[in-house]
Every structure is written in C-alpha cells, then in structure tokens.
Amino acid sequence: MKSSDTQMELVRRYLGGEATLEEARKLESMLAVDAQLRRDYLAYARVEAGLSSKVRPKLVKAAPRRSVWLSWRPLAAAAVVIGCGMAAWWQSTAVAIEVLAAKEVNFRSGDRLSCRTIELEGGELTFRLSSGAVVDLAGPASLALLSPMHVRLAGGQVTVDVGDQAKGFVVDTTTARVVDLGTRFGVSTGVATSTDVAVFGGSVEVYTLGALADRKPDVKLVEGEAVRLDKSHAPTRLKMIRVGEGGQKLAAHSHADVVSGVTDNVIEDSFRGFYGLMRGGLAEGSPVYTSGHTRTWHSMPGETFPVELLGADVICTFSQDRRQPDLEISLMVERASDVFVMLDTRAAIPEWVQREFSDTGLHLRSGPWGVLPTPTGVEENGYVTHAVWKKTVMQPGVVTLGSPESASGRMWTAMYGIAVKEHR
Amino acid sequence: MMTAAENDRHDRFLRLYVEHEEALRGFVRSLVPTLEDAREVMQQTAAVLWRKFDDSADFRPWAFGVAKFEALAFLRDRARDRHVFGDEVMALLEAEAMEAARSSEQEERALEQCLQKLPVAQRELVETAYAPGVRMDELARSAGRTPMALYKSLHRIRMTLADCVQLTLNQKEERA
Missing domain, CATH: 1.10.10.10 (Winged helix-like DNA-binding domain superfamily/Winged helix DNA-binding domain)
Known part of the structure; x- marks a missing residue:
C-alpha cells in the first residue's frame, strides 16, 4: 500500500462501518483527487470481499479432508449445470458435498459434487458438507447451499446433524432462521407460509425474521421439542412430528398413515414436547421417547421380538409425561386398528387401561436406563419390563389414553409406550 | 425443467458471471459500509443480472452498472445513504475497478x-x-x-x- 497509514486507517473505518459522516466526507474528498488512494482502496475492498467468500468454517483437525474439498473447486461451474439445481445459483459460490446415501435420486453414495442448490422432486438424499454437518433432504424439496455452514430451505423438509464440528450451523426458511447449538434437528417448510422445527438432540435457537434484527431468539428448543412459526404469530407447540429411522429425522407425510394425528391436553404455554410418529417402526432397538434416544425397545431376554408387535407404528412419548396425573393423549386413528400400550410392570395398572384394554400376555423391555433419572428398583443401565395391553378399534376415530399413574401410583415409573397396528 | 435454449443461456451467463464475479464483489464492497451489506448487495446484483441477461451488451460494464445501482438502492432503502460517496467518486471507483483486467x-x-x-x-x-x-x-x-x-x-x-x-x-x- 502506497497510501499513508492515516489514509488507510480511514479506509478501514469506512469499510468497517465505523466512520462518522465527517470521516466519510473526508475520505471521499481524498478519493476524488488521489488515484493511488483509489487503487489502494479498491485493492483493500477486494481482499476483504475475497476473504469473506473464501474463508470456510474451520475443519476440526481432520486436515487431510480439506485438500480433497478444495481440489474440486475448478469443477464447480460444470457440476452446477450437470448435477444440481440452478434456480438460485447466484446466492453463493458452489458448495462441495459428499453424497452419503440416496434413495430414488440420480446421485450415488460416494458422489462428490459442488452445488448451489439441490432440487429434489422426490426421493431422499443424505450428504455431508465440508463443515462436517450431515444433511438429510426428503423430496419434494428445494435447498440452497449458501456455505458449508448455512443453507436455505425454500420448501420441503431437511434434517441436519451437525455433530460436534459444525456448531452454529444455520438453516433459513422464508419465515425463520434456525441456529443450531450443537445438535440434530429437522426443519420443514411449505411455500412461504410457516416453518416447523423439531429437535432430536442438543438445542437450537429459532428466530423469526422480525426477531433477527435485535438478535434475540424467539424460542430456544431442546431435544424432544418442536414448534411451528408463522409469519405473524408467536411460536406454537407442534404436538406430533412424523419421524424416520431411529426416530431422529423427519419423515414425509403419507395418506396411508394409520395414525393421522397425536395430541394431548397439556396447555402449559412453555411446554413444547412432541410425540414422534414412526411409521411401521416397532422392532428391536426402536426408540421409546422423543427425548433420551438411548432408551429403546427390546424383546425379553432369550426371546425374539413378538411378531404381533413387529412393524407397528410407534408413537414415541416423552418421559416427562409420566408425572402428569391428568394427562390425556388422543390418537386420530384412520382405520380399524389394534392400539397397544406398554406399561411399566412395577406400577399398578391404571384404571383406564383395565377398563378398556386387555392384557396380551406379551412383554417388552425399555432401556438401557442411565443413572438419571433412576426409577426405583432399576439398576444403572438396567432395563424396565413393560406389559403389553391391547385395544381393538373397528372404526376410524379418536382413541384417548390416560395418565400412566394410577391413583396410588409411585413416582418413579417409566412412561408407557404406544404402538398402533392396522387390524386384520 | 429448463428448455435447451434456457440451458444455453444459463451456460453463457454462468461463464461470464464466474469470470467477473470477484471483480464485481470487490467493487460492491467498496461502495457499501459493511461486509454484510456487501453480501446482500452482491446477491441482489447477481439475481438482477441473471434476470436481465441477454447477449446484447458488453457484460462487464453492464454488470458494474447494475452493481452500482443495486448498492445505491440498498443503502437508500436502509437510510444509510448519508455515508455514500457522491457520483463523481463513484464513477472514478467504477472506472478504476473495471480497468483491473485480471480474471x-x-x-x-x-x-x-x-x-x-x-x-x-x-x-x-x-x-x-x-x-x-x-x-x-x-x-x-x-x-x-x-x-x-x-x-x-x-x-x-x-x-x-x-x-x-x-x-x-x-x-x-x-x-x-
């Protein structure tokens, strides 16, 4: 830089947004007469702009991968045309992705490409960004890749697992911004109407676009919580989320669903727990709750998983439920079905179960239960035995389930599980 | 789905845009007070360029003109235009930025x-x-x-x- 330090300090202040009006005028009058300063000013601005578009989030010590990512850069322009959508290509330079899994999509696992947007008419695509974040996209969907740490969902649904490497990952929609704080979460949006956010692990901050200006999140969500944001309204609790494999990602809505809705009578404003509906998911190792995913369903020791239950729709509850004495959970059932509840055998059978359900004689186990909370009588990392009760409903309609606690109930029992299978 | 003609237009545009992208980005940065502003103006500029692109004009001066216009509109909308340089200095910067021939x-x-x-x-x-x-x-x-x-x-x-x-x-x- 041939310009003086004083001049360049003025440049810094101006481009940093710090300059007073007087300083801006001073810089302007110098630029008007000093060609060298104009050159230096532009060179400085170019470096700054270049850095902002070049610097990627730091990779966590996995240094060797970095060179691989960078080496694709020359292919970027071509790959955009061949592989990825172009509708919003200008929103950033292309972002490198590595395809991890693909279903009914014309990419294959192991494909590496650079995209600005990804448009899926259907199918599913799982890919990793250079920040380490793993993105599950379920079609139909349109996703713009703004940087390895920032995507914009124009429509459809996406689940992001940022692991430990990509804290601060951002998903924008037309109505909201979701900033992850080290987590796994799902975002779903329709066309310019509302945004649904569900957290499967860790926590996220959600901003409506209005709130973005004063940098205060509208809501912070933790594992097992979900909200819907509309342009004009405060976040409202989403009571049911359709979840996929492992209960840890969003699944698409289907008209074939046996259960079309799950709701409850909790009216507390600050409560945001969601029920996870996992279609056909009941099997060894399927999740029990929407929080605390380490607790899963298992057959009894030495037995195989009961065939009657295999492949039933699982409704994951939240374990806080067990303390709600007045709880009512309602299931909207679309066809003749068997509704199963799996009750902690250490507790008394609630009256509503005795009245309407019959004991199948089958048992399942939930666990492993960690040290906290420790239900009485359960060892560290032990399993709780559940008795399976059944109610058959022959007509579509609402099935209401009550509280897990009978009148004389003990405090430390596990929340019951719910499963529904079409009746044959 | 894009038609063949649209595809072709897209290809030609993309080639030109990529060629001049960095120069444009630097120019835009020189016109607005913060990096965040520059990013937004750049996005807006690219969107306008794509929408209005045809082969009739020389790309580089046209693109610089669009960028300048978008930067001014952006700052005016946010009532930040008091800090903006006047026409004379802006024209000088534009000429200087355009001259940098490097890709x-x-x-x-x-x-x-x-x-x-x-x-x-x-x-x-x-x-x-x-x-x-x-x-x-x-x-x-x-x-x-x-x-x-x-x-x-x-x-x-x-x-x-x-x-x-x-x-x-x-x-x-x-x-x-």
Missing part, C-alpha cells in the same frame, strides 16, 4: 496463495474472523484482546494481503 480466477488464486504465506497465527485469525456468524467482541474476549486491537491486527493483515495479491499478479503478468 476472477487469477485474483482468487493469488489471494489463496497469499493467505498460505501468512504466519500461521495470522492465517488462523483471518479464518476465524471471517467465518460465518463470528462476532468480533466475542472473538476478542476469547483471544484475551480488546476489540480495537483485533480490528487493527486484521487491518494490518488485509493490507499485507492486498500488497501480496498485487505483487503476485504483477509477477504473473510479467512472466506472461
């Missing part, structure tokens, strides 16, 4: 090389400071420095990089 690709590569030449601590500082979502006051606190000290360090590094890029590109031109 975006060369410029980008030169900046990358220069980044690699920085001492590790400086390079890490740049990479951290320019990562998305980083706040300077927090960065300063975690580095145990005042924000002002951090701004000054970054200022010096940017000047070093600007010099280095200039030098690298000049050497290339001489060799060519």
